[in-house]
Amino acid sequence: MPLPTRAGLDAVPAYRQGRSAPAGASKLSSNESPHAPLPSVVEAVRERLDGINRYPDMSAAALRDDLAVRYAVDPALITVGAGSVEIAAQLIHAVAGEGDEVMFAWRSFEAYPSLVRIAGATPVAVPLNADHAHDLDAMLAAITSRTRLIFVCNPNNPTGTVVDADALEAFVAAVPHDVLVVIDEAYVHFDRTESRGAGIELFRRHPHVAVLHTFSKAYGLAGLRIGYAIAPAEIAENQRKVAIPFGVTDLAQTAARASLDAEEELAGRIDEVVVQRDRMQALLATAGWPAVPSQANFVWVPARERTALLEALLHDGGVITRAFPGEGIRISSGSAADIDRVEAALAASSPTPDLSVRKEATV
Protein backbone atom coordinates (compact mmCIF):
# COMPACT_ATOMS: atom_id res chain seq x y z
CA MET A 1 0.00 0.00 0.00
CA PRO A 2 1.41 3.46 -0.86
CA LEU A 3 1.74 5.97 1.96
CA PRO A 4 -0.74 8.84 1.84
CA THR A 5 0.12 12.02 -0.05
CA ARG A 6 -1.80 15.25 -0.07
CA ALA A 7 -3.49 16.03 -3.36
CA GLY A 8 -1.73 18.81 -5.25
CA LEU A 9 1.58 18.48 -3.41
CA ASP A 10 3.33 17.11 -6.48
CA ALA A 11 2.96 20.62 -7.96
CA VAL A 12 5.04 22.10 -5.13
CA PRO A 13 8.76 22.31 -5.79
CA ALA A 14 10.99 21.94 -2.72
CA TYR A 15 12.72 25.23 -1.84
CA ARG A 16 16.23 25.30 -3.26
CA GLN A 17 18.79 26.90 -0.98
CA GLY A 18 21.62 28.98 -2.47
CA ARG A 19 24.62 26.77 -3.20
CA SER A 20 26.85 26.09 -0.24
CA ALA A 21 30.43 27.15 -0.67
CA PRO A 22 33.55 25.03 -0.31
CA ALA A 23 35.90 26.25 2.43
CA GLY A 24 37.61 29.46 1.44
CA ALA A 25 35.21 30.32 -1.38
CA SER A 26 33.09 33.48 -1.49
CA LYS A 27 29.47 32.51 -0.84
CA LEU A 28 27.54 35.05 -2.87
CA SER A 29 24.53 32.81 -3.46
CA SER A 30 22.06 33.73 -0.70
CA ASN A 31 22.08 37.53 -0.28
CA GLU A 32 23.44 37.19 3.23
CA SER A 33 25.41 39.87 5.04
CA PRO A 34 29.15 39.36 4.47
CA HIS A 35 29.87 40.81 7.91
CA ALA A 36 30.32 38.84 11.12
CA PRO A 37 27.56 39.54 13.67
CA LEU A 38 27.97 42.74 15.67
CA PRO A 39 29.72 42.10 19.03
CA SER A 40 26.87 43.87 20.87
CA VAL A 41 24.33 41.52 19.28
CA VAL A 42 26.40 38.43 20.05
CA GLU A 43 26.75 39.60 23.65
CA ALA A 44 23.00 40.17 24.04
CA VAL A 45 22.30 36.68 22.70
CA ARG A 46 24.96 35.13 24.92
CA GLU A 47 23.30 36.63 27.98
CA ARG A 48 20.05 34.85 27.12
CA LEU A 49 21.56 31.43 26.48
CA ASP A 50 20.94 30.17 30.00
CA GLY A 51 17.22 30.65 29.49
CA ILE A 52 16.82 28.23 26.59
CA ASN A 53 15.10 25.65 28.79
CA ARG A 54 12.07 27.99 28.69
CA TYR A 55 9.67 28.64 25.83
CA PRO A 56 10.03 32.07 24.24
CA ASP A 57 7.44 34.84 24.58
CA MET A 58 5.18 33.72 21.78
CA SER A 59 3.87 37.24 21.24
CA ALA A 60 7.39 38.75 21.04
CA ALA A 61 5.91 41.63 23.04
CA ALA A 62 9.16 43.50 23.77
CA LEU A 63 10.30 43.47 20.15
CA ARG A 64 6.85 44.43 18.90
CA ASP A 65 6.81 47.34 21.33
CA ASP A 66 10.19 48.52 20.03
CA LEU A 67 8.93 48.31 16.46
CA ALA A 68 5.63 49.98 17.35
CA VAL A 69 7.52 52.99 18.71
CA ARG A 70 9.81 53.15 15.71
CA TYR A 71 6.97 53.12 13.19
CA ALA A 72 4.38 54.84 15.37
CA VAL A 73 1.86 52.04 14.91
CA ASP A 74 -0.25 50.02 17.34
CA PRO A 75 1.77 46.91 18.40
CA ALA A 76 -1.34 44.83 17.67
CA LEU A 77 -0.66 45.41 13.96
CA ILE A 78 2.82 43.88 14.16
CA THR A 79 3.34 40.15 13.71
CA VAL A 80 6.65 38.36 14.12
CA GLY A 81 7.69 35.13 12.44
CA ALA A 82 10.61 32.76 11.95
CA GLY A 83 11.94 34.78 9.03
CA SER A 84 9.78 36.92 6.82
CA VAL A 85 9.24 33.85 4.68
CA GLU A 86 7.14 32.47 7.56
CA ILE A 87 5.30 35.78 7.73
CA ALA A 88 4.64 35.59 3.99
CA ALA A 89 3.16 32.14 4.59
CA GLN A 90 1.02 33.48 7.47
CA LEU A 91 -0.31 36.27 5.27
CA ILE A 92 -1.24 33.84 2.51
CA HIS A 93 -2.88 31.40 4.94
CA ALA A 94 -4.73 34.31 6.56
CA VAL A 95 -6.45 35.37 3.34
CA ALA A 96 -6.37 32.60 0.73
CA GLY A 97 -7.38 28.98 0.40
CA GLU A 98 -8.70 26.56 -2.17
CA GLY A 99 -9.90 28.36 -5.30
CA ASP A 100 -8.34 31.71 -4.36
CA GLU A 101 -5.58 33.40 -6.33
CA VAL A 102 -2.37 34.98 -5.06
CA MET A 103 -0.45 37.15 -7.51
CA PHE A 104 3.20 38.09 -7.79
CA ALA A 105 5.59 39.20 -10.48
CA TRP A 106 7.85 36.64 -12.07
CA ARG A 107 10.69 36.17 -11.75
CA SER A 108 10.58 37.15 -8.10
CA PHE A 109 11.20 35.57 -4.70
CA GLU A 110 11.33 31.82 -5.26
CA ALA A 111 9.32 30.98 -2.15
CA TYR A 112 6.11 32.73 -3.34
CA PRO A 113 4.77 30.05 -5.71
CA SER A 114 5.41 27.20 -3.27
CA LEU A 115 3.90 29.02 -0.30
CA VAL A 116 0.77 29.75 -2.34
CA ARG A 117 0.37 26.16 -3.45
CA ILE A 118 0.98 24.82 0.06
CA ALA A 119 -1.95 26.99 1.20
CA GLY A 120 -4.06 25.28 -1.48
CA ALA A 121 -4.44 28.54 -3.41
CA THR A 122 -3.51 29.24 -7.03
CA PRO A 123 -0.35 31.21 -7.89
CA VAL A 124 -0.72 33.83 -10.62
CA ALA A 125 2.70 34.87 -11.94
CA VAL A 126 2.77 38.06 -14.01
CA PRO A 127 5.95 38.42 -16.13
CA LEU A 128 8.33 41.28 -15.34
CA ASN A 129 8.61 43.95 -18.03
CA ALA A 130 11.53 44.36 -20.46
CA ASP A 131 13.45 46.29 -17.77
CA HIS A 132 13.20 43.31 -15.38
CA ALA A 133 10.81 45.33 -13.19
CA HIS A 134 7.22 44.84 -11.98
CA ASP A 135 4.68 45.37 -14.77
CA LEU A 136 2.04 47.01 -12.58
CA ASP A 137 -0.44 47.55 -15.42
CA ALA A 138 -0.30 43.88 -16.33
CA MET A 139 -0.74 42.98 -12.66
CA LEU A 140 -3.81 45.21 -12.37
CA ALA A 141 -5.22 43.62 -15.51
CA ALA A 142 -4.67 40.15 -14.03
CA ILE A 143 -6.84 40.79 -10.95
CA THR A 144 -9.97 38.63 -10.89
CA SER A 145 -12.82 38.14 -8.44
CA ARG A 146 -10.71 35.35 -6.92
CA THR A 147 -7.59 37.45 -6.24
CA ARG A 148 -6.94 37.69 -2.49
CA LEU A 149 -3.35 38.85 -2.17
CA ILE A 150 -0.71 40.51 -4.35
CA PHE A 151 2.99 40.49 -3.48
CA VAL A 152 5.10 43.41 -4.62
CA CYS A 153 8.74 42.58 -3.94
CA ASN A 154 10.47 45.96 -3.71
CA PRO A 155 13.41 45.87 -4.47
CA ASN A 156 12.74 42.70 -6.43
CA ASN A 157 14.65 39.49 -5.80
CA PRO A 158 16.47 38.45 -8.01
CA THR A 159 16.49 41.40 -10.43
CA GLY A 160 17.19 44.25 -7.95
CA THR A 161 14.71 46.61 -9.61
CA VAL A 162 12.46 48.97 -7.66
CA VAL A 163 8.97 50.22 -8.26
CA ASP A 164 8.69 53.99 -8.52
CA ALA A 165 6.91 55.37 -5.43
CA ASP A 166 4.24 57.26 -7.36
CA ALA A 167 3.55 54.28 -9.60
CA LEU A 168 3.24 52.02 -6.56
CA GLU A 169 0.86 54.43 -4.87
CA ALA A 170 -1.31 54.57 -8.01
CA PHE A 171 -1.24 50.78 -8.20
CA VAL A 172 -2.29 50.32 -4.58
CA ALA A 173 -5.08 52.87 -5.04
CA ALA A 174 -6.35 50.96 -8.08
CA VAL A 175 -6.37 47.54 -6.39
CA PRO A 176 -9.81 46.74 -4.92
CA HIS A 177 -9.88 47.06 -1.13
CA ASP A 178 -10.82 43.41 -0.69
CA VAL A 179 -7.41 42.40 -2.05
CA LEU A 180 -4.40 42.61 0.30
CA VAL A 181 -1.26 44.18 -1.21
CA VAL A 182 1.87 42.89 0.55
CA ILE A 183 4.97 44.97 0.00
CA ASP A 184 7.96 42.73 0.63
CA GLU A 185 10.81 45.06 1.60
CA ALA A 186 13.48 42.48 2.42
CA TYR A 187 16.06 44.65 0.62
CA VAL A 188 14.75 48.15 1.27
CA HIS A 189 17.86 49.21 3.24
CA PHE A 190 20.00 48.89 0.12
CA ASP A 191 17.74 51.08 -2.01
CA ARG A 192 19.48 54.36 -2.80
CA THR A 193 16.71 55.86 -4.93
CA GLU A 194 15.10 59.00 -3.56
CA SER A 195 11.70 57.40 -3.10
CA ARG A 196 12.91 54.41 -1.09
CA GLY A 197 10.94 52.73 1.66
CA ALA A 198 7.43 53.71 0.67
CA GLY A 199 5.84 50.59 2.13
CA ILE A 200 5.06 51.89 5.59
CA GLU A 201 3.66 55.13 4.16
CA LEU A 202 1.39 53.15 1.86
CA PHE A 203 0.31 51.12 4.87
CA ARG A 204 -0.67 54.32 6.64
CA ARG A 205 -2.60 55.70 3.70
CA HIS A 206 -4.44 52.62 2.47
CA PRO A 207 -6.58 50.07 4.33
CA HIS A 208 -5.44 47.04 2.29
CA VAL A 209 -1.63 47.16 2.54
CA ALA A 210 0.79 45.09 4.62
CA VAL A 211 4.55 45.57 4.79
CA LEU A 212 7.02 42.72 5.20
CA HIS A 213 10.46 43.27 6.77
CA THR A 214 13.26 40.90 7.70
CA PHE A 215 16.30 40.92 9.97
CA SER A 216 18.05 38.44 7.66
CA LYS A 217 19.59 40.70 5.05
CA ALA A 218 20.64 44.21 6.10
CA TYR A 219 20.70 43.29 9.81
CA GLY A 220 22.74 40.13 9.24
CA LEU A 221 20.61 37.71 11.27
CA ALA A 222 19.74 35.17 8.55
CA GLY A 223 20.78 32.26 10.76
CA LEU A 224 18.48 33.21 13.63
CA ARG A 225 15.27 33.43 11.55
CA ILE A 226 13.23 36.49 12.37
CA GLY A 227 11.07 38.86 10.36
CA TYR A 228 7.86 40.82 10.84
CA ALA A 229 4.87 42.31 9.13
CA ILE A 230 2.87 45.45 9.79
CA ALA A 231 -0.63 44.64 8.64
CA PRO A 232 -4.26 45.78 9.03
CA ALA A 233 -5.78 44.64 12.36
CA GLU A 234 -8.05 41.90 10.96
CA ILE A 235 -5.20 40.45 8.94
CA ALA A 236 -2.77 40.51 11.89
CA GLU A 237 -5.36 38.77 14.04
CA ASN A 238 -5.80 36.00 11.50
CA GLN A 239 -2.03 35.67 11.09
CA ARG A 240 -1.83 34.83 14.79
CA LYS A 241 -4.34 32.01 14.20
CA VAL A 242 -2.32 30.40 11.41
CA ALA A 243 1.15 30.95 12.93
CA ILE A 244 2.99 27.93 14.26
CA PRO A 245 3.17 28.46 18.03
CA PHE A 246 6.61 29.40 19.45
CA GLY A 247 8.21 29.64 16.00
CA VAL A 248 10.40 32.61 16.95
CA THR A 249 13.05 31.85 19.54
CA ASP A 250 13.97 34.11 22.44
CA LEU A 251 17.51 34.34 21.03
CA ALA A 252 16.14 35.66 17.74
CA GLN A 253 13.91 38.20 19.51
CA THR A 254 16.87 39.31 21.63
CA ALA A 255 19.16 39.66 18.60
CA ALA A 256 16.52 41.64 16.71
CA ARG A 257 16.12 44.11 19.60
CA ALA A 258 19.89 44.47 19.98
CA SER A 259 20.15 45.10 16.23
CA LEU A 260 17.57 47.87 16.39
CA ASP A 261 19.74 49.43 19.11
CA ALA A 262 22.81 49.17 16.85
CA GLU A 263 21.32 50.64 13.72
CA GLU A 264 23.94 53.34 13.30
CA GLU A 265 26.70 50.78 13.30
CA LEU A 266 24.71 48.62 10.91
CA ALA A 267 24.15 51.57 8.57
CA GLY A 268 27.91 51.76 7.98
CA ARG A 269 27.96 48.09 7.03
CA ILE A 270 25.00 48.51 4.71
CA ASP A 271 26.79 51.39 2.98
CA GLU A 272 29.80 49.14 2.44
CA VAL A 273 27.64 46.45 0.85
CA VAL A 274 26.14 49.09 -1.45
CA VAL A 275 29.61 50.36 -2.43
CA GLN A 276 30.72 46.82 -3.30
CA ARG A 277 27.47 46.20 -5.18
CA ASP A 278 28.05 49.24 -7.37
CA ARG A 279 31.69 48.29 -7.85
CA MET A 280 30.67 44.77 -8.92
CA GLN A 281 28.09 46.20 -11.30
CA ALA A 282 30.83 48.30 -12.97
CA LEU A 283 33.26 45.36 -13.14
CA LEU A 284 30.66 43.16 -14.79
CA ALA A 285 29.81 45.82 -17.36
CA THR A 286 33.49 46.29 -18.25
CA ALA A 287 33.92 42.54 -18.65
CA GLY A 288 30.96 42.31 -21.04
CA TRP A 289 28.39 40.98 -18.56
CA PRO A 290 26.07 43.94 -18.03
CA ALA A 291 23.88 43.64 -14.93
CA VAL A 292 20.49 45.23 -14.33
CA PRO A 293 20.94 48.40 -12.21
CA SER A 294 20.34 47.11 -8.68
CA GLN A 295 18.97 48.68 -5.50
CA ALA A 296 19.42 45.49 -3.47
CA ASN A 297 22.42 43.66 -1.99
CA PHE A 298 22.92 41.63 -5.17
CA VAL A 299 23.07 42.12 -8.90
CA TRP A 300 21.26 40.27 -11.67
CA VAL A 301 23.02 39.46 -14.92
CA PRO A 302 20.43 38.37 -17.48
CA ALA A 303 23.00 36.22 -19.25
CA ARG A 304 20.38 33.93 -20.82
CA GLU A 305 22.12 31.16 -22.78
CA ARG A 306 25.49 32.31 -21.37
CA THR A 307 24.33 31.83 -17.77
CA ALA A 308 26.10 28.51 -17.24
CA LEU A 309 29.28 29.97 -18.71
CA LEU A 310 29.30 32.89 -16.28
CA GLU A 311 28.45 30.64 -13.35
CA ALA A 312 31.33 28.30 -14.21
CA LEU A 313 33.76 31.14 -14.72
CA LEU A 314 32.95 32.66 -11.32
CA HIS A 315 32.94 29.23 -9.70
CA ASP A 316 36.44 28.58 -11.05
CA GLY A 317 37.47 31.82 -9.39
CA GLY A 318 36.04 30.67 -6.02
CA VAL A 319 32.80 32.63 -6.22
CA ILE A 320 29.56 30.77 -5.54
CA THR A 321 26.47 32.37 -7.11
CA ARG A 322 22.81 31.65 -7.72
CA ALA A 323 22.15 30.71 -11.33
CA PHE A 324 18.79 30.27 -13.00
CA PRO A 325 19.67 28.19 -16.05
CA GLY A 326 18.88 29.89 -19.34
CA GLU A 327 17.75 33.08 -17.58
CA GLY A 328 20.43 34.73 -15.56
CA ILE A 329 22.61 34.77 -12.56
CA ARG A 330 22.28 36.53 -9.22
CA ILE A 331 25.47 37.52 -7.43
CA SER A 332 25.19 38.81 -3.87
CA SER A 333 27.26 41.79 -2.87
CA GLY A 334 29.96 40.82 -0.42
CA SER A 335 33.03 42.20 1.29
CA ALA A 336 35.70 44.05 -0.70
CA ALA A 337 37.70 40.78 -0.72
CA ASP A 338 34.71 38.91 -2.19
CA ILE A 339 34.36 41.42 -4.99
CA ASP A 340 38.15 41.33 -5.58
CA ARG A 341 37.57 37.66 -6.32
CA VAL A 342 34.78 38.45 -8.76
CA GLU A 343 37.12 40.92 -10.45
CA ALA A 344 39.91 38.35 -10.70
CA ALA A 345 37.59 35.67 -12.05
CA LEU A 346 36.29 37.99 -14.75
CA ALA A 347 39.82 39.14 -15.64
CA ALA A 348 41.04 35.55 -15.90
CA SER A 349 38.34 34.80 -18.43
CA SER A 350 38.79 37.83 -20.68
CA PRO A 351 42.32 39.18 -20.53
CA THR A 352 41.66 42.38 -22.46
CA PRO A 353 44.38 45.05 -22.22
CA ASP A 354 41.84 47.24 -20.52
CA LEU A 355 41.29 44.87 -17.65
CA SER A 356 44.92 44.06 -17.01
CA VAL A 357 45.69 47.76 -16.73
CA ARG A 358 42.87 48.20 -14.22
CA LYS A 359 44.01 45.20 -12.27
CA GLU A 360 47.57 46.38 -11.93
CA ALA A 361 46.32 49.76 -10.87
CA THR A 362 44.24 48.34 -8.02
CA VAL A 363 46.60 45.67 -6.70
Ligand SMILES: *Cc1c(COP(=O)(O)O)cnc(C)c1O
Ligand atom coordinates in the same frame (compact mmCIF):
# COMPACT_ATOMS: atom_id res chain seq x y z
C1 LIG B 1 15.38 36.69 1.75
C2 LIG B 1 14.00 37.14 1.45
C3 LIG B 1 12.98 37.10 2.39
C4 LIG B 1 13.04 36.55 3.71
O1 LIG B 1 13.94 36.01 4.30
P1 LIG B 1 13.80 35.50 5.79
O2 LIG B 1 15.17 35.05 6.06
O3 LIG B 1 12.81 34.41 5.81
O4 LIG B 1 13.37 36.66 6.61
C5 LIG B 1 11.74 37.60 2.07
N1 LIG B 1 11.49 38.11 0.88
C6 LIG B 1 12.43 38.16 -0.05
C7 LIG B 1 12.10 38.76 -1.34
C8 LIG B 1 13.71 37.67 0.19
O5 LIG B 1 14.61 37.69 -0.78
